[in-house]
Amino acid sequence: MRKIKELIIEKTLMTSALITIAVTLGIILVLSIEAIQFFSEVSIFDFLTDTQWTPLFTEKHFGILPLLSGTLLTSFIAISVALPIGLTISIYLSEYAPKAFRKAVKPLLELLASIPTVVYGFFALVVVTPFLQGFFPDLAGFNSLSAGIVMGIMIIPYISSISEDALHAVPASLREASYGMGATKLQTAFKVIVPAASSGIIVSIILAISRAIGETMIVAIAAGQQPRLTLDPTVPVETITAYIVQVSLGDVQHGSLEYRTIFAAGITLFTFTFLLNTLSYRIRKKYQEKYE
Amino acid sequence: MEITMENPKKKDVVLDSIVDTSLKKTPKIETKNIKVWYEEFNAIKGISMSIKPNTVTAFIGPSGCGKSTFLRLFNRMNDYVDGFSLEGKIKINGQNIYKKNVNVEELRKEVGMVFQKPNPFPKSIFDNVAYGLKIQGIKDKQLINDRVISSLKQVGLWEEVKDDLKKSGLALSGGQQQRLCIARTLAVEPSIILMDEPTSALDPISTAKIEELIFQLKQKYTIVIVTHNMQQASRISDYTAFFYLGELIEFNKTKNIFTNPEKKQTENYITGRFG
Numbered sequence: 001m002r003k004i005k006e007l008i009i010e011k012t013l014m015t016s017a018l019i020t021i022a023v024t025l026g027i028i029l030v031l032s033i034e035a036i037q038f039f040s041e042v043s044i045f046d047f048l049t050d051t052q053w054t055p056l057f058t059e060k061h062f063g064i065l066p067l068l069s070g071t072l073l074t075s076f077i078a079i080s081v082a083l084p085i086g087l088t089i090s091i092y093l094s095e096y097a098p099k100a101f102r103k104a105v106k107p108l109l110e111l112l113a114s115i116p117t118v119v120y121g122f123f124a125l126v127v128v129t130p131f132l133q134g135f136f137p138d139l140a141g142f143n144s145l146s147a148g149i150v151m152g153i154m155i156i157p158y159i160s161s162i163s164e165d166a167l168h169a170v171p172a173s174l175r176e177a178s179y180g181m182g183a184t185k186l187q188t189a190f191k192v193i194v195p196a197a198s199s200g201i202i203v204s205i206i207l208a209i210s211r212a213i214g215e216t217m218i219v220a221i222a223a224g225q226q227p228r229l230t231l232d233p234t235v236p237v238e239t240i241t242a243y244i245v246q247v248s249l250g251d252v253q254h255g256s257l258e259y260r261t262i263f264a265a266g267i268t269l270f271t272f273t274f275l276l277n278t279l280s281y282r283i284r285k286k287y288q289e290k291y292e
Numbered sequence: 293m294e295i296t297m298e299n300p301k302k303k304d305v306v307l308d309s310i311v312d313t314s315l316k317k318t319p320k321i322e323t324k325n326i327k328v329w330y331e332e333f334n335a336i337k338g339i340s341m342s343i344k345p346n347t348v349t350a351f352i353g354p355s356g357c358g359k360s361t362f363l364r365l366f367n368r369m370n371d372y373v374d375g376f377s378l379e380g381k382i383k384i385n386g387q388n389i390y391k392k393n394v395n396v397e398e399l400r401k402e403v404g405m406v407f408q409k410p411n412p413f414p415k416s417i418f419d420n421v422a423y424g425l426k427i428q429g430i431k432d433k434q435l436i437n438d439r440v441i442s443s444l445k446q447v448g449l450w451e452e453v454k455d456d457l458k459k460s461g462l463a464l465s466g467g468q469q470q471r472l473c474i475a476r477t478l479a480v481e482p483s484i485i486l487m488d489e490p491t492s493a494l495d496p497i498s499t500a501k502i503e504e505l506i507f508q509l510k511q512k513y514t515i516v517i518v519t520h521n522m523q524q525a526s527r528i529s530d531y532t533a534f535f536y537l538g539e540l541i542e543f544n545k546t547k548n549i550f551t552n553p554e555k556k557q558t559e560n561y562i563t564g565r566f567g
Binding site: 099171173174176177178179180181182183184187191192195196 | 367369372374397398399400401404405407409411412413414415423424426427428473476477480
């Protein structure tokens with residue numbers, strides 16, 4: 001009787017694992033099939049080099065670059081905000097803050113990541129943009145600057161939390177060694193602890209970038225829907241994710257070329273996040289056992 | 293142990309003369325009625341002792357007797373322990389090191405420390421030894437270079453590592469790592485070196501090397517070493533202090549402690565009847 005029970009549990013667990021893998025494979029399969037059909041009509045060369053993205057216009061261009069630049073620009077702004085703030089927080093929490101404070105603040109910070117992104121999006125559109133327009137009157141109503149900044153706030157906990165874990169995992173014996181030689185707390189933090197935790201910190205940054213690239217709601221709401229090849233943060237742009245939302249919600253006919261553009265855009269996005277996640281996995285694997 | 297206990301008279305005379313001249317100098321470390329608490333726990337219950345320059349003093353006693361806590365008072369390493377509080381005075385080179393305006397970083401340059409487990413930084417061998425100088429803001433490459441080489445030579449590691457100074461300190465063997473940690477401490481040129489069971493994680497051959505090194509370092513430094521190894525204490529130290537339950541039971545020349553202890557508790561401990 002007990003054996004049967006064990007067997008049922010084991011099979012159930014295995015089935016859940018298999019379903020997860022099957023779903024992932026299914027998504028990749030659908031993405032690939034539709035993308036291949038897309039690329040049978042549009043050459044990959046045009047897709048990668050054309051500087052215009054106008055699949056919904058009469059004169060169609062299928063250059064991914066404007067969408068890609070929008071994605072990279074907003075992500076870059078987000079990381080520029082999140083990296084210094086997130087790292088400062090993690091070093092403070094790990095090296096300076098009293099234990100009780102650390103225990104209380106860490107989960108609160110992680111709350112930042114659990115606010116619905118649609119809330120962030122409207123926050124960027126109706127609070128941050130008007131605020132910034134006070135300083136830059138030329139700032140457009142939709143722009144990558146405020147979307148990027150708000151996205152940066154959203155990904156702060158990815159950096160602060162994972163980096164703090166990495167800093168905290170550095171053996172106390174290294175801190176003692178450094179203090180024992182007359183180093184100050186600041187010197188110990190930056191010359192010993194941060195380098196020793198660098199692999200974990202890099203992983204946190206990569207995961208944060210990956211999250212920023214895949215973020216949809218904030219940029220769809222606050223950055224605009226105008227595919228434009230530019231590095232100017234004050235004008236409307238469109239990211240890959242925002243474009244996919246736009247087409248999915250519109251009245252594009254299923255099976256048409258316009259419809260398939262979202263799969264081509266999707267597979268581009270997937271390639272990026274997949275590469276970044278693989279990279280972070282590799283880094284973590286490579287340096288994990290350093291102190292054990 | 294046998295050698296020290298039944299050593300020929302000649303050696304005794306030599307040891308006595310060293311001790312006698314050093315007696316005339318002012319104490320390197322002096323503590324007066326030191327009491328330590330961790331929260332409510334009274335870890336040290338009033339210890340007074342003075343340690344003379346250029347001697348090796350061994351702290352022995354069963355686990356939890358307070359010997360490591362006492363050692364870590366000398367470079368204020370207990371400051372980081374939650375609930376730590378201290379009563380009494382500790383003078384190093386005649387200065388009270390727990391006074392308010394004392395610069396703890398300066399103190400630790402004067403009082404170096406070697407830990408139980410080798411703990412090299414995840415940096416190159418060179419950078420490990422140069423670390424103490426670099427954090428002092430020393431930029432003179434020639435000076436750093438010379439100091440790294442002489443420190444590595446002092447610990448007998450130079451011949452073994454001179455061709456791969458860029459290799460990670462973590463790539464060395466346990467015994468080499470511990471000698472690297474000693475070299476790192478020497479590079480800052482302290483006058484006192486505290487050692488907290490420096491050989492307890494090492495094999496016998498590495499242990500012998502470190503002990504020999506301690507014997508040489510005595511010429512230039514004052515060394516205080518915590519050890520669980522009775523033979524080690526008798527081999528390398530001039531003075532031995534026996535701690536028990538937060539109290540200093542007996543403190544005397546090592547040969548007296550090991551051949552003719554005054555207290556019954558000391559005798560029981562060194563003969564292995566408890567602890």
